[in-house]
Amino acid sequence: MIDYWDPLPTARRLVESFNEPAEELFTGRWEQRNWRNVPGPFYAGETDSLAIGRLDAANHICYDDDLGGGFGSEFIYRQPANERETEAVIHGCRLELYRGYNWDGNDHWTTETVRGWWRDRSRVRQWAVAIAADWGADTHPHWGYNADPRYLGHYHDAAQGHRDFVAYLDDGLEAYLRGYLFWLEQQRQPRPGEALPHL
Structure with a gap:
């Protein structure tokens, strides 16, 4: 298992095409x-509320509920770990109407801020559990016009993304972030058996 894989060389080649x-x-x-947004090179800033990024990158993009019952903004819940995943994330970013994603997270994250995000992970986990239960339900009488059953499949897919995010928070993200800390400190991927920083 690779604890951290740098997606940016692949992403740059793809974008150049x-x-x-x-x-x-x-x-x-x-x-x-x-x-x-989980720490890493990709993140979403202000995005539209069309919530279509998961069409290409369901294993990486989730939607928030900052607009109430309807979809709010997108965010990256899992950074890409290989070329195929990087391509999916890039295409998910391209779907966003306002081009609100960026790939310069490495210029901003520090070992201190990554550790701070991890210490505060219970906040995002509690949010994801609650929104998954709400959007995963079959009826939403409290949503007003957004409760239209035509949107049910879209909300159920979004809820699956939140459940996947919770599962990743519980198993997988810690190893990734320790590898990412190593990369931030050393500017290279850890070698097999090399000690990783603690969160």
Whole structure:
């Protein structure tokens, strides 16, 4: 198992194949990032509320409920760990109408802020458990016009993403973040058997 894999070389090669400059694709601002984004190079700042990023990157993108009963913004709940996953994340970012994602998280995260995010993980876990239960239900009388049954499948898919996020928080994210801490400190991937920093 690789504790941290740097997705940016693959991401840059992929973006170079588009007819769209990277600075136009990635315009999200660090100061506006969603607090639910897990540490790593990719994150969502202010995004639209169309909630379609999971169409390409269901294993990486979730939606929040900051607009009440309806979808709010997107965020990265799992960073890519191989070329296939990186491609999925890039395509998920491209679906976002306002281009609110960015890939410059490595310029902002520090060992202290990563550890701080991890210490506060119970906040995001409690939120994800609650929203998964709400959006996973079959009726939503408290949602008003957003309770239209035509949207039920979309909400159920979003709830699955929240459940996947909780599972990752419980098993997998800690190992990734320890590898990411190593990368932030050493600017390279850890070698097999090399000691990793503690969270």
